[in-house]
Amino acid sequence: MKDGDPQETVSVLKDGLFKGKGAVVSGAGTGIGRGIVTRLVGLGMDVTGLGRREEPLAETAEAVKEMPGSFRYQSCNVRDIEALEAAIEEAGETHGIDLLVNNAGGQFFAPATEISRRGWDAVIDLNLSAIFTATKAAYPYLKSRRGAVVNMSLSGVERGSMGLAHSIAARSGVLGMTRSLALEWAGDGIRLNCLGPGTVVTSGLSDEAARALLDGLLAATPMHCETSVEEVAELTAFLASPAGRLMTGQLIQIDGGAHIGAGLHMIGAA
Ligand SMILES: CCCCCCC/C=C/C(=O)SCCNC(=O)CCNC(=O)[C@H](O)C(C)(C)COP(=O)(O)OP(=O)(O)OC[C@H]1O[C@@H](n2cnc3c(N)ncnc32)[C@H](O)[C@@H]1OP(=O)(O)O
Numbered sequence: 596m597k598d599g600d601p602q603e604t605v606s607v608l609k610d611g612l613f614k615g616k617g618a619v620v621s622g623a624g625t626g627i628g629r630g631i632v633t634r635l636v637g638l639g640m641d642v643t644g645l646g647r648r649e650e651p652l653a654e655t656a657e658a659v660k661e662m663p664g665s666f667r668y669q670s671c672n673v674r675d676i677e678a679l680e681a682a683i684e685e686a687g688e689t690h691g692i693d694l695l696v697n698n699a700g701g702q703f704f705a706p707a708t709e710i711s712r713r714g715w716d717a718v719i720d721l722n723l724s725a726i727f728t729a730t731k732a733a734y735p736y737l738k739s740r741r742g743a744v745v746n747m748s749l750s751g752v753e754r755g756s757m758g759l760a761h762s763i764a765a766r767s768g769v770l771g772m773t774r775s776l777a778l779e780w781a782g783d784g785i786r787l788n789c790l791g792p793g794t795v796v797t798s799g800l801s802d803e804a805a806r807a808l809l810d811g812l813l814a815a816t817p818m819h820c821e822t823s824v825e826e827v828a829e830l831t832a833f834l835a836s837p838a839g840r841l842m843t844g845q846l847i848q849i850d851g852g853a854h855i856g857a858g859l860h861m862i863g864a865a
Pocket residue numbers: 700701702703704705709710711712713714715717718721749750751752755756793794799800859860
């Protein structure tokens with residue numbers, strides 16, 4: 596996506612769509628999270644952003660300050676259960692929750708034999724347990740607004756992946772949880788879905804080891820292209836919109852066909 600404003604290029608939703616609506620986005624200071632905040636605030640939403648570091652969150656605030664909605668942020672480690680519950684409650688009381696985006700996440704690449712129990716627990720806490728905590732804490736607010744949840748997953752999560760046993764286990768758990776809560780909460784009008792982005796070039800993928808993977812990831816992607824932050828943001832907003840009214844319990848892979856192609860899951864096999 597090289598020409599023009601990348602968000603303009605993929606924008607299909609109408610201005611003011613989310614005026615008066617509220618959202619919580621975790622991992623809001625960087626990469627995909629910042630892109631999602633930017634689109635939601637651009638569409639008129641009042642958004643609370645969470646993350647551990649204040650500086651990137653403040654940069655997100657600066658980037659959206661002239662937009663139609665509003666953005667407030669709170670430093671919060673989503674692995675701290677009480678802090679996360681309190682942050683969700685505060686956001687719910689401040690502007691209501693029509694949309695919860697569980698985006699904070701990450702892992703390290705390592706073969707299973709090199710993942711210690713503490714390393715396993717760290718990745719499960721961040722990518723599975725924190726999502727359960729946030730979603731459960733948001734339930735009363737989601738219920739009163741007939742809201743939506745978008746959980747950030749990975750392309751190819753159903754296939755498994757070399758070097759990501761912990762992360763794939765966590766995100767498979769999130770998919771199971773998403774589908775189970777989609778059933779339990781359908782009567783409340785709450786919808787839950789997972790998004791599986793392919794390769795998104797963000798700061799999270801900028802260290803030397805990760806960059807070395809990029810060529811392999813793109814070669815294994817049938818469309819040989821990256822997924823843009825703006826594409827993930829537009830799809831997230833779509834899922835919260837009236838057009839997404841009947842979508843629940845889905846894993847939507849936005850990845851140039853990566854999950855049906857040669858196999859990102861074999862990266863690192865050589
Ligand atoms: C299907 C294939 C798709 C491929 C595409 C994949 C694209 C994915 C992209 C992204 O996810 S982008 C976002 C990327 N950003 C990150 O991943 C960064 C986030 N990572 C972290 O924050 C941390 O790594 C962590 C996993 C949350 C751990 O955080 P914590 O601060 O708790 O860690 P430590 O206290 O340092 O260590 C805890 C424990 O973990 C072990 N460990 C840490 N790194 C490694 C490693 N590289 N290899 C092996 N083990 C590691 C560490 O040693 C500690 O264990 P003990 O030594 O105490 O036993």
